[in-house]
Structures are given as structure tokens and as C-alpha cells.
Amino acid sequence: MSAAPSTETRIVRKSDNAAFQTIKADVCVVGAGIAGMSAALEAAKLGKKVVMVDSQPALGGQAVNSIIATFCGLFSNGTHGYQFTYGIADDIMNYLAEQESAIHFRNGPRTTVVYYDEVALGRWVEESILRSGVVPVMGAMILQTQVEGTRIASVDFMTRYGAIRVEADGFVDASGDAALLWNAGFECREPEKQTVFGTQMVVLENINEEQQPTRDVIGQRMKEKGDQYGLLRREGLGFTIPGRGIAAMNMTHIETPLDPVAASQKALEGKDQASRAVDFLKQEFPECFGNARIRSFGLPGIRQTRWIVGQHHLTVEELKTGKKFDDAIARTAWPIELHDHGDGHHWITFDEDHVHYVPLGSLVPKTCTNVVAAGRCIDADSAALSSVRVMGPCIAMGMAAAHALDLAEDGNVHNVDLDALRARVHDNVETQHYRWTEAELANPVLAS
Numbered sequence: 001m002s003a004a005p006s007t008e009t010r011i012v013r014k015s016d017n018a019a020f021q022t023i024k025a026d027v028c029v030v031g032a033g034i035a036g037m038s039a040a041l042e043a044a045k046l047g048k049k050v051v052m053v054d055s056q057p058a059l060g061g062q063a064v065n066s067i068i069a070t071f072c073g074l075f076s077n078g079t080h081g082y083q084f085t086y087g088i089a090d091d092i093m094n095y096l097a098e099q100e101s102a103i104h105f106r107n108g109p110r111t112t113v114v115y116y117d118e119v120a121l122g123r124w125v126e127e128s129i130l131r132s133g134v135v136p137v138m139g140a141m142i143l144q145t146q147v148e149g150t151r152i153a154s155v156d157f158m159t160r161y162g163a164i165r166v167e168a169d170g171f172v173d174a175s176g177d178a179a180l181l182w183n184a185g186f187e188c189r190e191p192e193k194q195t196v197f198g199t200q201m202v203v204l205e206n207i208n209e210e211q212q213p214t215r216d217v218i219g220q221r222m223k224e225k226g227d228q229y230g231l232l233r234r235e236g237l238g239f240t241i242p243g244r245g246i247a248a249m250n251m252t253h254i255e256t257p258l259d260p261v262a263a264s265q266k267a268l269e270g271k272d273q274a275s276r277a278v279d280f281l282k283q284e285f286p287e288c289f290g291n292a293r294i295r296s297f298g299l300p301g302i303r304q305t306r307w308i309v310g311q312h313h314l315t316v317e318e319l320k321t322g323k324k325f326d327d328a329i330a331r332t333a334w335p336i337e338l339h340d341h342g343d344g345h346h347w348i349t350f351d352e353d354h355v356h357y358v359p360l361g362s363l364v365p366k367t368c369t370n371v372v373a374a375g376r377c378i379d380a381d382s383a384a385l386s387s388v389r390v391m392g393p394c395i396a397m398g399m400a401a402a403h404a405l406d407l408a409e410d411g412n413v414h415n416v417d418l419d420a421l422r423a424r425v426h427d428n429v430e431t432q433h434y435r436w437t438e439a440e441l442a443n444p445v446l447a448s
């Protein structure tokens with residue numbers, strides 16, 4: 001016989017001066033996207049006490065919650081290129097390969113892209129954090145910062161359960177919007193004129209893969225009939241892992257302003273655009289999309305909003321010439337992918353043997369001395385950032401941020417031992433390891 005249910009209650013009341021709960025850490029990572037994850041896990045491996053904070057009540061940033069769907073910039077150009085970035089990139093690919101058919105490489109015609117299932121990636125993120133000893137604080141938004149000279153001493157976050165203060169020796173700004181350095185009053189950079197559009201991603205199920213039109217055919221029809229459906233963007237991409245009847249559709253352009261009211265309005269308009277794009281697909285390509293239904297919407301996908309002002313402003317010229325910096329910490333050959341006009345985007349590819357690099361100087365703020373940025377808020381011009389913000393280099397930047405904090409003399413990231421750093425990030429800058437066998441390289445299977 002079970003015990004009688006408990007009926008006892010107690011009366012509680014919030015005290016006026018409820019103290020902040022305080023956590024002390026060696027490293028505080030703000031942002032749990034792919035760059036923040038890489039930084040937090042690497043710092044934990046270095047033996048640091050790490051706290052990772054994110055305003056979303058879930059980990060994984062855009063990679064998981066905006067349903068980005070593919071890892072770009074992880075391999076060199078040409079079909080079956082060599083791997084550019086290691087660290088958690090290997091862990092993720094191994095994890096996805098263990099999940100039945102959760103990993104799929106698209107090799108070609110010029111780039112190698114890794115498709116992933118966002119649910120599987122989300123589980124990797126959660127399992128990795130549980131195993132790592134990193135302390136996650138989710139649903140926590142920056143409220144205010146305490147700055148001492150050129151250093152951030154602590155950051156206060158508000159959560160639905162009350163406020164929390166994180167005191168740390170070093171910080172990683174992996175917020176995507178330079179939210180930490182902005183809130184701390186350090187100078188930041190925004191695009192002068194053109195906005196860079198984001199995208200509302202949508203996952204469709206029940207598609208007939210065999211009848212899938214190419215992206216050129218979809219794009220042409222969007223150009224012809226977009227007005228009829230009220231579409232703003234006139235081109236579309238769909239990512240399909242073969243055999244699943246599911247496609248992640250990237251067919252919209254939405255503004256992603258930094259004003260809170262406007263941002264909310266644009267997020268709703270983005271879902272409206274995505275729904276219209278699905279109507280368009282169902283009606284214009286019924287043989288493939290006639291029975292399709294929306295399985296899920298991602299959170300608004302934000303490309304480029306606000307960046308740090310770093311010690312080095314990476315330029316598109318430096319990308320085009322493949323300038324190899326003394327303090328290079330990441331590399332890629334991903335095209336310039338600038339979404340700066342509503343109906344389309346610039347897409348400028350590089351040759352097969354091309355490589356461009358990201359210097360530590362673009363991650364280190366000009367003034368602040370105990371923060372390193374990683375991911376899509378490093379210092380670059382709009383066109384350069386549109387290439388290096390993809391997830392392959394974001395992973396390398398996260399790793400480098402953890403090592404830079406570890407190697408900072410007296411905790412000052414303006415004084416990092418570059419010889420030691422070069423040794424630690426060697427694989428992400430120098431190694432040329434081909435994942436595919438000679439036979440596969442000799443006989444590449446080109447997918448669409």
C-alpha cells in the first residue's frame with residue numbers, strides 16, 4: 001500500500017535584497033553555439049573550471065536551434081577535400097556516424113559539406129557537456145557587467161529563477177552579437193549601410209525525394225512566380241539526407257535587427273515568409289512537395305549583426321590572397337557568402353588549392369584584455385566574415401580562444417606566447433589529412 005499523498009505546503013516570499021548567486025570560474029563562455037561549445041570543451045580539457053552561459057533554455061546555439069543543417073568550411077575545396085579543422089569536429093563526425101545514417105557528406109561539385117540531423121547534434125552537445133564537467137547555465141541573459149580597467153571582472157545574468165553572477169579570470173564572447181563586449185562598454189562594429197539578412201529555416205517531412213527539383217529549377221520558378229506568393233527571396237536551397245523524406249529548407253531572407261521590438265516583429269515575419277515558401281513548393285512542385293508538411297521551424301537564423309573591434313580587422317583582400325598570418329588559428333576555403341540583398345546573395349568561390357586564414361588578432365579585442373571572441377562576432381569586414389563565420393572555422397576559433405586564455409601572460413590576452421599557441425593549433429592550420437581513400441578520390445561520386 002502506498003503512502004498517502006503529501007498535502008503540506010509552506011508560505012514563501014522573495015526577500016527584498018535577495019543576493020545574487022555567485023559562481024567563480026577560470027573561464028566563462030558566453031554563448032553555447034558551435035564556437036562556444038568548442039571553447040568550453042577545450043578549456044575543460046585544459047583543466048579549467050568552466051561556466052558556459054546561454055540566453056536560450058537549450059544548448060547548441062544556431063547549429064541546433066536554428067536548424068542550420070550542414071557543416072560548411074570543414075574541408076578544402078574540390079570534391080573530397082582534406083579536413084581543415086579537428087577538435088570537436090572529429091568528435092561530432094564520429095558521434096553522428098554512430099547514429100544510424102545521421103551523417104551524410106555531400107562531396108561536390110566544388111565543396112564538401114557535412115549534413116547532420118539537428119536532433120542528433122543536440123544530443124551530442126548535451127552529452128558532451130554532461131561528461132565534460134563544464135557548468136551550464138541556460139536561459140541566462142547578460143544583465144550587466146563589472147569592468148575593472150581593461151578587464152571584465154564579473155557578469156550578471158538574469159534567469160527565470162533569479163539573477164546569477166559569474167566571476168571569472170577570462171571570458172569568451174561567443175554570443176554571435178558581441179553581446180559581452182557590447183554590454184561591458186567596449187567598442188564594437190556594425191555594418192555601415194547594408195543589413196546582412198538572416199533566414200528562417202524550416203524542416204519539411206513527407207517529401208518525395210525522387211522527384212526533388214534542383215535548386216536552379218526552384219530558384220528560376222521563384223524568380224518567375226515569387227510575387228504571386230509574396231516571397232521576398234528569389235532563390236532556395238534544400239538539404240536532404242537521402243532516404244529520410246525530410247528536407248531542411250533555406251528559402252527566406254529576414255532582417256535581424258538588434259532592437260528588441262523590431263527583432264520580435266521580424267521573427268514573426270520570417271515564419272510568415274517560410275510558410276509562404278512552403279505553399280509555393282507544394283503548389284509549384286506537387287510531385288515532390290505535394291504531401292509535405294512543416295515538421296518544425298528553427299529559431300530565427302542570424303548571420304551577421306555586430307562584431308568586436310579586434311586587434312586585426314580581417315579583410316576580403318586578405319581572404320582572396322590567402323594571407324597566412326603569423327598568428328593564424330583557423331583556416332577555410334568557404335566561398336564569400338554575403339546575404340546583403342533581399343532577393344539573393346553574393347557567392348564567390350575560390351580555386352581548389354585555395355586556403356584563407358583567421359588570425360588570433362581578429363579574436364582579441366583591441367582594448368579589453370581578458371576576453372577572446374570566437375565565432376560569428378570576430379573582427380572582419382562584412383564580406384570576409386560571410387566566409388569565416390561558417391561552422392568549420394567557428395570550431396577552430398573556439399579552440400583557439402581557450403588556448404589563448406590559457407597562454408595569456410598574467411591573464412592578458414594581448415600577451416599570448418605565439419610559439420606555444422602555434423604548436424597547440426597546428427592541426428587546424430597546417431595538417432592535410434584526407435578522410436577519403438585513394439579509390440574514392442580517384443572516383444568521386446558527385447552529388448547535387
Ligand SMILES: Cc1cc2nc3c(=O)[nH]c(=O)nc-3n(C[C@H](O)[C@H](O)[C@H](O)COP(=O)(O)OP(=O)(O)OC[C@H]3O[C@@H](n4cnc5c(N)ncnc54)[C@H](O)[C@@H]3O)c2cc1C
Nearest residue numbers: 031033034035055061062072142175176301302375376391
Ligand atoms: C540561416 C543560416 C544558415 C546557415 N547555413 C550554414 C551552413 O549550412 N553551414 C555552416 O557551417 N554555417 C552556416 N551558417 C553560419 C553558421 O550557422 C553560424 O555563423 C554559426 O552557427 C555561428 O556560431 P556561433 O557559435 O558563433 O554563434 P551562435 O550559434 O549564434 O551562438 C551564439 C549563442 O549566444 C547566445 N547569446 C547571444 N546573446 C546573448 C546574451 N546577451 N546573453 C547570453 N547568451 C547570449 C545565443 O543564445 C546563442 O545560443 C548559417 C547561418 C544562418 C543564419
